[in-house]
Amino acid sequence: MxxxxxxxxxxxxxxxxxxxxxxxxxxxxxxxQGQASLPEALSVSRLLLLANLLLFSVMVLRGAALGQGMNALLRPTTELLVLSGGQWWPLVLDQGQWWRCLTYAFTHGGLLHLGFNMMVLYQVGPQLEREIGSAGFILLYLLTAVTATAAGLLWHPLVVVVGASGALFGLIGFSISYFHRCGGPMAHAQRDFMLRWAIFAFIFGLLVGADNAAHLGGACSGALLGFGYPIRLQRRRQLAGPLNLLAGLAGLALLASLVLLVASWF
Structure with a gap:
């Protein structure tokens, strides 16, 4: 053509x-080949941001249809959050709704919650995706989202949990350990940038009563992955096949989770 x-x-x-x-x-x-990230228009970080905005918009519309008005935009009810994909472990363990282990990270408890998390994703995500590639980025994001909610199971299993902050702390924890390993002034500047974001996000979380269990679970798992992720380009090329396979499976798991969430509405 x-x-x-x-x-x-x-x-x-x-x-x-x-x-x-x-x-x-x-x-x-x-x-x-594990050498670069996807084009900016198709970057994983941008697609994740758009998915969060879309699902929040759907939640607000559903809340309005249920008669909640502006409350759905600023302070949605617990029932609406669960209906929109929030994590509640009794539904996962007793009814097999395992898709909530991913969909909760795309559900937010109001416009302020969404705005702060998307600001972090917008600031942190593209830089890290350019460094480790799109396959590594999506795998890191979803793995730390799961470990963040697993920490919540141990800490407060009966609390409804929503928000991308567990995965975002995973990105930050990964960046701190990864760029520390890279060495050199530029890498250490990136490490210090991420440290500042970690402190800022932690303080903000304390002020708004955020889920510190998810923050801790995401940050620790991200830091561990950062210590093991290959730095040398030659090693990344060798691992490109398995990494792309795992990233593809993670992407399919996310897609299936979102489909099951939508199916649960009917």
């Missing part, structure tokens, strides 16, 4: 789009 002629025919700059698509193809190939 002649890409240039196609875009020229609809009034767009065909040459520009031809080069843009070729660049995306090259970036996709590099991402498959």
């Amino acid at each position: 002649d890409i240039k002629r196609l875009f020229d025919s609809i009034g767009l700059n065909g040459t520009r789009w031809q080069w843009r698509i070729l660049r995306w193809q090259r970036q996709w190939q590099q991402a498959r």
